[in-house]
Amino acid sequence: MSEPVYPGASWEPGAAAGYNRGRNRMRTVKCHYTVGVNSGALIRNQGLAQWLVDRDGTIHQYAECDAICWDSGEFNDDGPGIEVEYYEPHDGDAIFTDAARDATAGLVHWLHNEWGVPLDYYDGPRVAEGAFSGFIAHKSLQQRPDLQHYDYWPREDWDRMVSGAPPEPTPPPRKRALMAGFLVLGIDGQSVYVYDPNTHSSCLMHTNEVLEAWQNVAKVNGFDASIHSEDWARALLADAEPMRK
Numbered sequence: 001m002s003e004p005v006y007p008g009a010s011w012e013p014g015a016a017a018g019y020n021r022g023r024n025r026m027r028t029v030k031c032h033y034t035v036g037v038n039s040g041a042l043i044r045n046q047g048l049a050q051w052l053v054d055r056d057g058t059i060h061q062y063a064e065c066d067a068i069c070w071d072s073g074e075f076n077d078d079g080p081g082i083e084v085e086y087y088e089p090h091d092g093d094a095i096f097t098d099a100a101r102d103a104t105a106g107l108v109h110w111l112h113n114e115w116g117v118p119l120d121y122y123d124g125p126r127v128a129e130g131a132f133s134g135f136i137a138h139k140s141l142q143q144r145p146d147l148q149h150y151d152y153w154p155r156e157d158w159d160r161m162v163s164g165a166p167p168e169p170t171p172p173p174r175k176r177a178l179m180a181g182f183l184v185l186g187i188d189g190q191s192v193y194v195y196d197p198n199t200h201s202s203c204l205m206h207t208n209e210v211l212e213a214w215q216n217v218a219k220v221n222g223f224d225a226s227i228h229s230e231d232w233a234r235a236l237l238a239d240a241e242p243m244r245k
């Protein structure tokens with residue numbers, strides 16, 4: 001039995017994790033891009049795809065690869081979905097940065113080697129469910145008219161991903177990003193006690209780490225949390241007091 005979590009991903013289980021919605025067939029991998037950035041919280045909290053690849057090459061995994069996520073309507077149970085972060089509103093940006101393409105290549109090869117997904121990419125006219133096994137552009141899925149999407153991966157990026165030797169998975173960042181919802185339990189000098197809902201444990205963190213975690217929370221929730229001063233940061237943390245347990 002293959003491991004359901006890619007070794008190069010940061011494991012951040014969300015709504016579809018734990019096979020909440022059942023298992024998929026691991027037959028077709030749906031290839032997406034996001035519109036704009038900071039979609040991580042949405043994808044994770046609603047279980048919209050297994051993976052999000054950031055423009056810096058960080059890969060987040062929100063559900064087991066063979067779990068069902070809601071990435072493509074009737075095709076949800078055919079296989080997993082990979083979202084690549086794309087600043088579409090910024091004219092002229094490529095869908096893949098070099099870092100994102102290299103990281104995605106590792107994931108693609110892993111899905112092939114560990115899970116037997118054919119190393120073929122289809123981005124042609126829309127096809128019905130079951131007509132293709134491999135990697136398929138979202139725009140090539142034959143979905144209900146209200147579900148049709150137009151996202152895809154450029155063919156030249158795919159060709160570069162599968163040419164040459166498979167890249168080694170890059171280990172995820174050592175420090176796991178704290179998810180929205182962590183609770184500040186208390187502040188003691190330069191240290192802060194934090195409850196982490198991901199591990200259901202409390203831990204002691206130094207102020208810098210907490211501020212960094214706070215910035216991550218701000219980022220996924222789309223509000224500004226630039227650090228202006230230590231006093232400002234402390235006031236911000238104090239605002240979390242009503243959540244104290």
Ligand SMILES: [Zn+2]
Nearest residue numbers: 032138149151
């Ligand atoms: Zn899509």
